[in-house]
Amino acid sequence: EKIEESTEKIEESTEKIEESTEKIEESTEKIEESTEKIEESTEKIEESTEKIEESTEKIEESTENIEESTEKIEESTEKTEESTEKIEESTEKIEESTEKTEENYIENEKTAQKIIMLMSDNPFITTAQLAEKIGISIWAINKQIAKLKKQNLLCRDGADKGGKWVIINKK
Numbered sequence: 001e002k003i004e005e006s007t008e009k010i011e012e013s014t015e016k017i018e019e020s021t022e023k024i025e026e027s028t029e030k031i032e033e034s035t036e037k038i039e040e041s042t043e044k045i046e047e048s049t050e051k052i053e054e055s056t057e058k059i060e061e062s063t064e065n066i067e068e069s070t071e072k073i074e075e076s077t078e079k080t081e082e083s084t085e086k087i088e089e090s091t092e093k094i095e096e097s098t099e100k101t102e103e104n105y106i107e108n109e110k111t112a113q114k115i116i117m118l119m120s121d122n123p124f125i126t127t128a129q130l131a132e133k134i135g136i137s138i139w140a141i142n143k144q145i146a147k148l149k150k151q152n153l154l155c156r157d158g159a160d161k162g163g164k165w166v167i168i169n170k171k
Helices: 002-121 127-134 138-150
Strands: 154-157 164-167
Antiparallel strands (some): 154 164
């Protein structure tokens, strides 16, 4: 009877061992499946990490290109500002020159009017007398007379000595 009890206990133990073995096998299978999934996930993580590194490299290259472009833009802006400054200086000089030209034109017109007035008062007046009365050089008088002749406002009747000035069209 003890042998039967022992045999029964052995059979129960064997059955329990088989159940435990079966559970261990199931657990081992689940562990293997989990390990496989972990390996797949690790592989995907490695691929993602590689893509992130490639993207980071491209971002760094783009950042470098942007920095170079920004530097070129800054240089260009500086040159543009310098050019603008030079243009402004030139414009100022042109305006000053224009103003002086206008002043000279007005002064020349006044001088031309004075010459015509003095010649109409005295058609025999000399260039030296005109220069003295107006207060400019004989050269400037001759230049004004040439201009008046070119405009057909004045001509000389007779020789340089003894001739007279003829006003063609008074202003």
